[in-house]
Amino acid sequence: MKIRIALSLAALGLVSVIASAQEALHLRPDVFSPQINDDLTVTFRLNAPKAQEVLLEGDFPGGNSQQMHKDASGVWTLTTAEPLPGELYSYAFRVDSLRITDPANVYTMRDISTLFSLLLIEEGGSKDYAIGDVPHGSLTKTWYHSDSEGVDRRLTVYTPAGYEQSGDLRYPVLYLLHGMGGDENAWAELGRASQILDNMIARGEVEPMIVVMPNGNIDLQSAPGESKDGMYVPTTKLPRTMDGHFEAAFPEIVSHVDRTYRTKTDKASRAIAGLSMGGMHSMVISREYPEMFDYVGLFSAAVRPIYATRHEVYRDDEKKLRKQFENAPKLYWIAIGEDDFLYGENVAFREALDKAGYPYEYFESAGGHQWRNWRAYLRLFLPRLFR
Amino acid sequence: MKIRIALSLAALGLVSVIASAQEALHLRPDVFSPQINDDLTVTFRLNAPKAQEVLLEGDFPGGNSQQMHKDASGVWTLTTAEPLPGELYSYAFRVDSLRITDPANVYTMRDISTLFSLLLIEEGGSKDYAIGDVPHGSLTKTWYHSDSEGVDRRLTVYTPAGYEQSGDLRYPVLYLLHGMGGDENAWAELGRASQILDNMIARGEVEPMIVVMPNGNIDLQSAPGESKDGMYVPTTKLPRTMDGHFEAAFPEIVSHVDRTYRTKTDKASRAIAGLSMGGMHSMVISREYPEMFDYVGLFSAAVRPIYATRHEVYRDDEKKLRKQFENAPKLYWIAIGEDDFLYGENVAFREALDKAGYPYEYFESAGGHQWRNWRAYLRLFLPRLFR
Numbered sequence: 071m072k073i074r075i076a077l078s079l080a081a082l083g084l085v086s087v088i089a090s091a092q093e094a095l096h097l098r099p100d101v102f103s104p105q106i107n108d109d110l111t112v113t114f115r116l117n118a119p120k121a122q123e124v125l126l127e128g129d130f131p132g133g134n135s136q137q138m139h140k141d142a143s144g145v146w147t148l149t150t151a152e153p154l155p156g157e158l159y160s161y162a163f164r165v166d167s168l169r170i171t172d173p174a175n176v177y178t179m180r181d182i183s184t185l186f187s188l189l190l191i192e193e194g195g196s197k198d199y200a201i202g203d204v205p206h207g208s209l210t211k212t213w214y215h216s217d218s219e220g221v222d223r224r225l226t227v228y229t230p231a232g233y234e235q236s237g238d239l240r241y242p243v244l245y246l247l248h249g250m251g252g253d254e255n256a257w258a259e260l261g262r263a264s265q266i267l268d269n270m271i272a273r274g275e276v277e278p279m280i281v282v283m284p285n286g287n288i289d290l291q292s293a294p295g296e297s298k299d300g301m302y303v304p305t306t307k308l309p310r311t312m313d314g315h316f317e318a319a320f321p322e323i324v325s326h327v328d329r330t331y332r333t334k335t336d337k338a339s340r341a342i343a344g345l346s347m348g349g350m351h352s353m354v355i356s357r358e359y360p361e362m363f364d365y366v367g368l369f370s371a372a373v374r375p376i377y378a379t380r381h382e383v384y385r386d387d388e389k390k391l392r393k394q395f396e397n398a399p400k401l402y403w404i405a406i407g408e409d410d411f412l413y414g415e416n417v418a419f420r421e422a423l424d425k426a427g428y429p430y431e432y433f434e435s436a437g438g439h440q441w442r443n444w445r446a447y448l449r450l451f452l453p454r455l456f457r
Numbered sequence: 458m459k460i461r462i463a464l465s466l467a468a469l470g471l472v473s474v475i476a477s478a479q480e481a482l483h484l485r486p487d488v489f490s491p492q493i494n495d496d497l498t499v500t501f502r503l504n505a506p507k508a509q510e511v512l513l514e515g516d517f518p519g520g521n522s523q524q525m526h527k528d529a530s531g532v533w534t535l536t537t538a539e540p541l542p543g544e545l546y547s548y549a550f551r552v553d554s555l556r557i558t559d560p561a562n563v564y565t566m567r568d569i570s571t572l573f574s575l576l577l578i579e580e581g582g583s584k585d586y587a588i589g590d591v592p593h594g595s596l597t598k599t600w601y602h603s604d605s606e607g608v609d610r611r612l613t614v615y616t617p618a619g620y621e622q623s624g625d626l627r628y629p630v631l632y633l634l635h636g637m638g639g640d641e642n643a644w645a646e647l648g649r650a651s652q653i654l655d656n657m658i659a660r661g662e663v664e665p666m667i668v669v670m671p672n673g674n675i676d677l678q679s680a681p682g683e684s685k686d687g688m689y690v691p692t693t694k695l696p697r698t699m700d701g702h703f704e705a706a707f708p709e710i711v712s713h714v715d716r717t718y719r720t721k722t723d724k725a726s727r728a729i730a731g732l733s734m735g736g737m738h739s740m741v742i743s744r745e746y747p748e749m750f751d752y753v754g755l756f757s758a759a760v761r762p763i764y765a766t767r768h769e770v771y772r773d774d775e776k777k778l779r780k781q782f783e784n785a786p787k788l789y790w791i792a793i794g795e796d797d798f799l800y801g802e803n804v805a806f807r808e809a810l811d812k813a814g815y816p817y818e819y820f821e822s823a824g825g826h827q828w829r830n831w832r833a834y835l836r837l838f839l840p841r842l843f844r
Contacts, residue, residue: 099570099690120553122507166507170557176567176681177688183486183563190688203685205600206609212595212621222593234599234717294563298590301564301577303486330621 099174101145104161104189110153112189114161115174119144121165128161128189129440130154135164156193157442158262160186179259182251183304195449197269199262204272205231209264211254211296214326218319224285224292225323226254228264229331230271230278240334242456243280243327244365245320246448247344247351250311251304253293254285257448260441266448277456280331284323286344286351288316311347314381317354324362338400341455343367345444346412350376358383360394365401365455369447370410370439373419395428401454402430405447409438486561488532491548491576497540499576501548502561506531508552515548515576516827517541522551543580544829545649547573566646569638570691582836584656586649591659592618596651598641598683601713605706611672611679612710613641615651616718617658617665627721629843630667630714631752632707633835634731634738637698638691640680641672644835647828653835664843669714673731673738675703698734701768704741711749725787728842730754732831733799737763745770747781752788752842756834757797757826760806782815788841789817792834796825 103115114126116138124138124146131152138146160179163170171178172187179186192200207230213222230241246263248256257263263281270276287309291297294304310316328335342363344352349371356366378385395402402423406416423430433450437443490502501513503525511525511533518539525533533550547566550557558565559574566573579587594617600609617628633650635643644650650668657663674696678684681691715722729750731739736758743753765772782789789810793803810817820837824830 102690116555118553118555120509121555165552165555166505168503168505168508168552168557169560170555171572173556173572174690175688176570176572176691178565178572180563185558185560185563185565188688192687200687201679201683201685206611208597208599210595210597213593213618224593231600292588296588298588300579300587301562301575303489303561304563 101174103172103174106191110191110193111150112154113147113149114138116146116163117144118146118165123166125164126161127164128159130157130159133161154191156191156196158196158199159189161189162186181260195446198266198449199445201265202269202272204268206268207231207264208233209258214323216319216322218315218322219288221291224254226258226283228267228281231268232278240332241278241280242339243282243333244341244343244455245282247284247286247348249346249348253287254283255293257283261445261448263448266445270452276452279456280333282327286316286348287311312376314383317351317358317383318381320355321359337361337364339456341365343369343451345369346439347372354383357390357394360397364399366399367403367451369444370406370412372412374415403451403454404430405433405435407435407437407443411439488561490559490561493578497578497580498537499541500534500536501525503533503550504531505533505552508533510553512551513548514551515546517544517546520548541578543578543583545583545586546576548576549573568647582833585653585836586832588652589656589659591655593655594618594651595620596645601710603706603709605702605709606675608678611641613645613670615654615668618655619665627719628665628667629726630669630720631728631730631842632669634671634673634735636733636735640674641670642680644670648832648835650835653832657839663839666843667718667720671710673703673735674698699763701770704738704745704770705768707742708746724748724751726843728752730756730838732756733826734759741770744777744781747784751786753786754790754838756831757793757799759799761802790838790841791817792820792822794822794824794830798826
């Protein structure tokens with residue numbers, strides 16, 4: 071105990087980590103990528119001296135299979151021709167036809183069975199996708215018991231900053247549903263829901279609320295790799311997403327949430343919204359339980375009626391919708407992009423609503439069936455809730 | 458509203474996703490990898506027809522830079538010569554010297570600034586690293602305010618299954634600390650802490666407990682990419698890990714946890730443990746606040762004394778340790794691998810404890826400074842707590 075030796079970084083593990091072939095850690099990527107330049111152009115780099123061809127595939131303007139160029143040291147580089155508009159982008163490299171994420175970028179996201187590298191340009195509305203210097207809510211991965219399915223199923227729950235310190239204060243609840251191929255992580259990860267809520271609540275534009283993100287694939291307990299089914303390839307599971315059972319059993323989730331969190335339980339304090347299949351779920355659930363939600367958001371929703379023979383929640387849709395609108399929801403909000411493949415059926419749905427005289431609000435954006443739209447719709451929808 | 462059209466998968470988004478060049482989703486990887494065979498050998502595959510050489514780099518027996526072989530279709534394959542022992546392994550491919558994760562495997566983990574593909578062989582103790590068919594606790598990413606640093610900082614908190622339904626029941630708390638280069642996500646991700654706790658609690662081997670995983674880098678609010686510093690390269694941040702401030706301010710965390718969760722607040726209901734640097738933190742914190750913890754776990758800990766001039770928490774270490782042991786902790790548990798680069802200083806530390814007559818328990822494993830040891834130590838440490 072008498073020995074006094076300076077404790078260097080080495081003594082605490084960094085050097086051992088470098089030296090351990092078994093762990094094979096690279097402490098610093100060999101190139102810097104992506105580099106967001108001052109003018110908001112972006113430079114991508116990949117160190118692959120032996121590659122014959124490297125393409126950049128990104129979902130930003132001009133990012134569609136761009137040839138990268140190799141310098142004398144074997145580093146492939148591409149700088150975008152134009153500054154990138156503010157957005158959360160995804161990209162990959164294609165190296166001699168092999169698709170890879172950017173080895174220099176640890177920030178990735180999974181969409182179904184594909185990983186993408188991430189790039190966030192903070193400009194305009196997309197600043198809300200960044201983690202702000204604001205009070206942060208908590209994000210919980212938790213489980214509820216589904217009596218109807220006889221299993222535990224997972225929920226992602228956002229509670230706003232101050233929830234833990236606010237004593238008996240009760241909060242309104244938004245149920246936020248993912249699309250096909252998604253899961254209870256989708257809105258928190260691809261949708262940046264926590265960041266959007268933290269930032270907009272901090273500015274006073276959005277009421278502090280609880281946001282509950284269930285798994286809409288009733289055959290799955292939870293996201294791929296996070297269930298007893300182990301680390302399977304995500305596409306191999308059939309999730310029974312459209313057999314009506316998820317929608318029919320939705321009160322189980324509401325009931326669990328009301329027992330577990332300090333919620334307001336009146337209709338005026340409940341909202342439901344979803345994208346694509348989750349929009350369909352939101353439409354069906356809110357009309358099946360017309361006393362439950364005063365706010366409904368259909369983002370690029372699949373609104374074409376389903377064969378009524380499938381499940382009773384799909385039957386008598388007109389009658390149920392009439393009842394829902396007799397109960398006068400405070401907001402029935404429909405949003406879709408002009409290039410969305412579901413645009414046509416949304417036109418038909420709105421015509422039917424118009425014909426029946428049911429009030430709704432409509433927002434049409436550019437673009438198609440994309441997360442950038444759904445994030446933007448969330449930013450538009452949230453300030454309308456609970457005020 | 459009269460139109461009845463079968464809602465196909467296509468109508469709900471899958472086809473649009475395939476068709477969208479912008480989103481560039483691959484719904485199914487072009488090869489199956491990794492494939493765990495019935496005999497627990499593993500087959501790795503990579504579809505890279507134009508590559509000249511592909512190596513497999515895995516941290517399993519025989520996984521060190523193994524040459525893969527290309528078949529006529531351009532798929533590189535390797536099957537391990539031997540069944541793999543139960544373990545959570547990480548691996549990568551090296552394609553003509555370019556290191557990549559396995560494109561067919563969406564399960565990855567980040568260690569500092571490197572991503573690895575994951576492979577879990579469920580056999581023996583490593584079954585506890587899988588998500589069992591058992592009740593699951595909740596895992597929350599939440600924030601506390603650090604008065605000492607003047608910022609909000611993040612915690613990962615595990616609450617055991619039943620916590621939300623157990624009324625006024627109070628729980629003991631384990632504070633579980635990461636090593637250098639880690640963060641508040643490390644134990645939950647690389648350490649599989651949730652899975653281990655869920656499984657061992659379900660078997661009745663471990664008391665239901667709250668586990669709090671703070672960020673031990675006092676200069677960082679939270680893990681890379683999850684703070685206002687944005688998506689930086691993890692190694693570019695200097696985390697001020699050894700200036701004493703994290704240890705000195707630790708009661709802030711305990712106090713926040715006791716205010717926020719239904720904790721038992723007596724010494725017999727508090728444990729602290731950590732790996733490497735986190736073991737050093739656990740040693741320093743538990744002797745600085747000798748009334749706080751009855752259980753101390755030093756996993757591959759950096760136990761060599763630090764220059765006392767750095768911070769007062771490093772001063773008078775012998776005196777403080779004497780006070781700690783006068784308070785008779787129920788368990789002072791030291792574990793290390795025989796190949797660990799910190800082995801020598803652990804020998805010296807134990808000799809000092811022996812000389813002073815301070816009781817401790819010691820566990821020595823094979824191997825070195827590795828997560829496989831820290832997961833194993835956690836499985837050994839947990840059943841000793843709070844009983």
